[in-house]
Amino acid sequence: MEFKDRLKKARKARKVSQVRLAEMTGLDQTTISNLETGKVQSTSKVVQIAHELQVSSRWLATGEGDMEDNVAEFRSKQAPKGDELEMLDTIVTEGDEPLRPDEVMLPVFREVEFSAGSGSTQVIENHGAQERFSLPRLSRAGVQPENAALAIAKGDSMEDTILDGATLGIDKGTRHVIDGKIYALDHGGMLRVKRLYRMPIDRIRLSSDNSDEYPDEVYHVHSEEAPRIIGRVFWWENFD
Template sequence: MTTISQRLKLARKHARLTQKALAEKVGVEQPVISQLETGRSQKSAFIYDIAVACGVSPAWLSHGSGDMLDARNGPVLTTFADSNAELIGDISAWDEDDPLDEDDVEVPYFAEVEFAGGNGMTEVVEMGDRKLRFSATTLRAAGVSSQGAACARVKGKSMERLILDGAAIGFDMHDTNIHDGEIYAFNHGGMLRVKYLYRLPGGAIRIRSENDDEYPDEVMSAKQWHDEVRMLGRVFWWSTVRRSPKR
């Protein structure tokens, strides 16, 4: 029958961890591990966490029951599972004709509209019959005033991995000065574009896509930028609805 100190040494070697590294994974001081391994301590409130950190059975490490890697004696994980989300509340659905709640604001919606004649030319306009609701608290947290907020919808895959095709975005019309590496919405000759922007010497602007493998960087001279582009604002929010795979 092995002792807990012997089992711990085996577990630590299995995980290829030093005493210090194991202690850091568990969130304890190194002497806690040392005392268990030398037999000065036979019990610890951290046995389960030590087993998880080493990827062995907690029952085996604690009592010698079953096999070292027998998952039936308890969960065997090689790393800790970290929480990467926070529950902040329920979603409150609303229809367009529902009255605004006390903390709600409606922001204008911008889109490309094709010119009459069907020549493919477009212009970016505010759609008076379309709005998107935001919580005033959300806007304040983003440092955006309700008077400066607006929204649009992204088309295409140039910003994918970050902003998917069809995603709704929110942008701040009061924040139009370019800060390198920030994402901006802008009207480029009647096209509604959403890109990373960077300033270059001589007033030139680099336009970068998230999906830069398929959409290489563009550079516009200061004159081109001035003549062809109207800045809409810095993008502070985006959201994509994922459809159920059952549909």
């Protein structure tokens, strides 16, 4: 069964029309039709389509597993438990081969030095850098592809949780502070990774897991010195 067949099967099982599915996903009806006829082979909204049709995104994208796998995960919409991130399998891939239906290209945040050699930096998304990422993995984390990005951690402030050089997955759709969760920050042109905590009087606390060497920092959220939240870190991959 090809992607077009799985999409049609899922849509009919959900008893929605192509027009309705287009409304649910933000696509147009012509795109849905082209996907079901095979004129268009894939879409970056596979996860969202699977979510709306209440089927497994892994099954929809690749045909692997059962159509109903992990549906409970979509229906519950529960946030990850605990303060620690979930360590997942390696899912960033390299190469120039065409994207598979279960892959998406994600932008990479990086520090870029200003021109004229001033030594100052700014945090830029997708400054010519992209990496492949697994759509099913985004589905597991509940992250929409359009909200996902990657970055590389620097320094030892988050050891032993996140090591220097670790690849990070960032959900730009989650910029509100959830106490104890880890976020990627643009702090005056520096890309930083910290746990955040809300404090009274519109203040925010930045905490490092390596607290012996990196004490907590407190900022007023409206201060010019306060960091800008890029998004919540939902995945990381450490390298020894």
